[in-house]
Amino acid sequence: MALFHVARYSDPKAGSAEAEAEGEAGARGRARALLERLQCRARERQQLRQPETAVQSAEPAGRRRRRRRPRRRRRPSGSASQSPDARRAKRRKADGEDANPGSSETAPGTRAERAEAQPTPGERPPEEGAEPQARGPVLGGFTRRKAPKVQPFLPLWLAEPRGVRRNVTEDLTPIEAIPEVHPDLQKQLRAHGISSYFPVQAAVIPALLESAAGGFLIGKGGYPPSDLCVSAPTGSGKTLAFVIPVVQALLHRVVCHIRALVMLPTKELAQQVSKVFNIYTDATPLRVALVTGQKSLAKEQESLVQKTADGYRCLADIVVATPGRLVDHIDQTPGFSLQQLRFLVIDEADRMIDSMHQSWLPRVVAAAFHSGDPVDPCALLQRRQPQAVTARSTCYPQMPLQKLLFSATLTQNPEKLQQLGLYQPRLFSTGLAHKGLKDKDVEVDEDLGEKYTFPVGLTHHYVPCSLSSKPLAVLRLVLGMNFSRTLCFTNSRDSSHRLFLLVQAFGGVNVAEFSSRYGPGQRKKILKQFEQGKIQLLISTDATARGIDVQGVELVVNFDAPQYLRTYVHRVGRTARAGKTGQAFTLLLKVQEKKFLRMLAEAGVPELVRCEISSELLQPLVPRYEEALSQLERTVKEEQKLKAV
Numbered sequence: 001m002a003l004f005h006v007a008r009y010s011d012p013k014a015g016s017a018e019a020e021a022e023g024e025a026g027a028r029g030r031a032r033a034l035l036e037r038l039q040c041r042a043r044e045r046q047q048l049r050q051p052e053t054a055v056q057s058a059e060p061a062g063r064r065r066r067r068r069r070p071r072r073r074r075r076p077s078g079s080a081s082q083s084p085d086a087r088r089a090k091r092r093k094a095d096g097e098d099a100n101p102g103s104s105e106t107a108p109g110t111r112a113e114r115a116e117a118q119p120t121p122g123e124r125p126p127e128e129g130a131e132p133q134a135r136g137p138v139l140g141g142f143t144r145r146k147a148p149k150v151q152p153f154l155p156l157w158l159a160e161p162r163g164v165r166r167n168v169t170e171d172l173t174p175i176e177a178i179p180e181v182h183p184d185l186q187k188q189l190r191a192h193g194i195s196s197y198f199p200v201q202a203a204v205i206p207a208l209l210e211s212a213a214g215g216f217l218i219g220k221g222g223y224p225p226s227d228l229c230v231s232a233p234t235g236s237g238k239t240l241a242f243v244i245p246v247v248q249a250l251l252h253r254v255v256c257h258i259r260a261l262v263m264l265p266t267k268e269l270a271q272q273v274s275k276v277f278n279i280y281t282d283a284t285p286l287r288v289a290l291v292t293g294q295k296s297l298a299k300e301q302e303s304l305v306q307k308t309a310d311g312y313r314c315l316a317d318i319v320v321a322t323p324g325r326l327v328d329h330i331d332q333t334p335g336f337s338l339q340q341l342r343f344l345v346i347d348e349a350d351r352m353i354d355s356m357h358q359s360w361l362p363r364v365v366a367a368a369f370h371s372g373d374p375v376d377p378c379a380l381l382q383r384r385q386p387q388a389v390t391a392r393s394t395c396y397p398q399m400p401l402q403k404l405l406f407s408a409t410l411t412q413n414p415e416k417l418q419q420l421g422l423y424q425p426r427l428f429s430t431g432l433a434h435k436g437l438k439d440k441d442v443e444v445d446e447d448l449g450e451k452y453t454f455p456v457g458l459t460h461h462y463v464p465c466s467l468s469s470k471p472l473a474v475l476r477l478v479l480g481m482n483f484s485r486t487l488c489f490t491n492s493r494d495s496s497h498r499l500f501l502l503v504q505a506f507g508g509v510n511v512a513e514f515s516s517r518y519g520p521g522q523r524k525k526i527l528k529q530f531e532q533g534k535i536q537l538l539i540s541t542d543a544t545a546r547g548i549d550v551q552g553v554e555l556v557v558n559f560d561a562p563q564y565l566r567t568y569v570h571r572v573g574r575t576a577r578a579g580k581t582g583q584a585f586t587l588l589l590k591v592q593e594k595k596f597l598r599m600l601a602e603a604g605v606p607e608l609v610r611c612e613i614s615s616e617l618l619q620p621l622v623p624r625y626e627e628a629l630s631q632l633e634r635t636v637k638e639e640q641k642l643k644a645v
């Protein structure tokens with residue numbers, strides 16, 4: 001660089017023909033002189049810097065030297081005959097180290113370092129064991145200090161939720177105690193055997209009705225209503241907690257528009273929720289549409305919009321949908337409008353946040369607020385995203401979009417919740433453990449401070465098993481307990497299928513499987529048969545783990561241990577619903593036991609009962625089981641052949 005600099009600028013006459021030869025020789029000489037001067041200065045600077053580095057530990061200096069040493073080429077002969085020790089000693093010698101670390105010659109550090117360590121006359125020698133005084137800041141340290149524990153910082157609404165009792169059998173609120181609920185809806189509730197509200201319903205229904213008191217327009221003082229988040233155990237009646245107030249808020253609508261959109265992760269769940277809406281809208285002019293892809297797009301379009309002479313007419317007030325299909329309608333259904341949307345209900349909210357990569361929420365919000373179009377300042381009814389309330393903003397009637405989130409395992413992670421763009425949210429929760437993180441390194445999802453509540457009537461068991469005895473253990477549990485409905489979960493559809501074939505070959509149990517191997521129609525049929533009690537054992541993937549409400553499931557068996565706490569909560573929540581009792585058994589391999597038990601302890605599972613199934617109990621099943629195993633082998637081979645064809 002210096003050479004380049006010198007050659008370029010040293011001779012102002014460069015370019016003149018006569019001076020060229022002479023100038024070139026002169027320039028080279030000057031350049032060399034300048035280079036030498038630069039090198040000399042660099043050496044001086046290095047020497048000045050050396051005493052400073054010398055006070056640092058001698059060991060890193062040694063390491064630095066070793067790193068700088070150029071790589072030697074391995075000698076083809078001679079060196080091979082040397083022992084590794086001799087080679088190491090030689091290398092150390094070449095590095096300036098002595099093979100004998102005890103000798104005075106071998107004191108680590110350079111000469112400058114050693115000189116630094118010597119006390120100067122008049123200076124007190126350093127006390128024995130005292131650390132050398134560093135002149136400048138020394139990077140790193142000699143003492144390991146424990147890093148302070150990081151505490152989660154939750155926004156106030158998350159840290160201090162409104163508490164809801166989790167026990168649905170105590171302190172129930174009679175239907176008459178909430179007179180705000182429309183008499184017709186009260187009548188419907190009674191007609192369906194509901195005489196009192198569960199705690200989550202008693203807390204959420206009045207809050208929602210109050211926020212909808214302004215009809216479809218902005219609430220008190222010009223403020224949009226708060227968004228609501230509800231976290232309550234499985235089977236605690238969250239569905240009715242949103243169905244009743246949504247139906248009531250829309251009861252007096254004049255023109256049919258989509259005013260409530262309920263989002264669910266699976267077709268089966270959407271179907272279940274739309275059934276509940278149908279019950280409570282039956283005697284009203286309100287219409288419910290199911291948009292899940294179970295029917296063709298054209299058929300669904302027919303249930304949503306009708307072409308008229310002057311445009312399109314909306315045919316649904318409440319749409320229950322899965323994300324993918326909803327986006328299809330936003331894109332492809334002419335006349336499909338969400339511009340009058342008042343309620344956006346997100347059930348199984350934590351799962352729906354996970355499916356946000358489908359970007360269904362921004363699409364819904366954009367469709368509701370007609371983003372992109374400029375707001376007509378003269379329009380009677382204005383629709384803007386929540387913003388600061390000003391005198392001007394209160395001049396026009398505005399229609400808010402209120403988001404309602406429900407889950408048994410609602411995330412406490414503010415970053416995840418932020419994706420939903422909640423407005424002044426309020427949390428209703430049965431879990432009180434929102435403060436403090438788990439302190440062990442258990443892999444309990446990635447969410448913060450997760451502690452979930454379980455139904456009171458649920459008892460948790462685990463069965464230590466070997467891999468080969470797991471199917472026998474399931475058979476023993478099912479045959480021994482003889483419940484009319486048992487749900488058994490596996491971690492994959494292949495695992496479900498094999499277990500199904502094995503149990504079928506064993507005989508004596510009415511068994512079926514439920515997984516993505518079957519189409520929506522077949523799955524619907526299987527669930528119906530299970531509900532009717534025609535299937536005693538349903539072997540399923542996690543497709544039925546969430547939200548599915550089948551009355552009379554008394555036993556849940558985790559054939560494969562769930563990987564995540566959330567999965568466990570939802571799986572075992574298929575039993576002990578609505579205040580009933582139920583049992584959950586998890587089969588655990590030896591290697592899984594420790595981690596699983598820690599995970600549940602973290603989750604605050606009240607009591608986990610160890611349940612050994614002795615070999616004497618399994619022995620009588622073994623001969624039939626072995627026959628079933630060979631039958632399974634034959635069936636699998638046939639299936640593989642068929643697949644290949």
Ligand SMILES: Nc1ncnc2c1ncn2[C@@H]1O[C@H](COP(=O)(O)OP(=O)(O)OP(=O)(O)O)[C@@H](O)[C@H]1O
Pocket residue numbers: 193194195196197198201232233234235236237238239240407408546547548549573577578
């Ligand atoms: N007040 C009530 N009285 C009696 N039964 C009720 C009441 N509310 C709801 N149920 C019944 O409780 C069962 C569970 O309700 P729901 O499916 O709403 O639970 P959930 O909290 O949504 O559960 P999950 O988190 O598993 O989805 C349903 O069969 C429902 O009919």
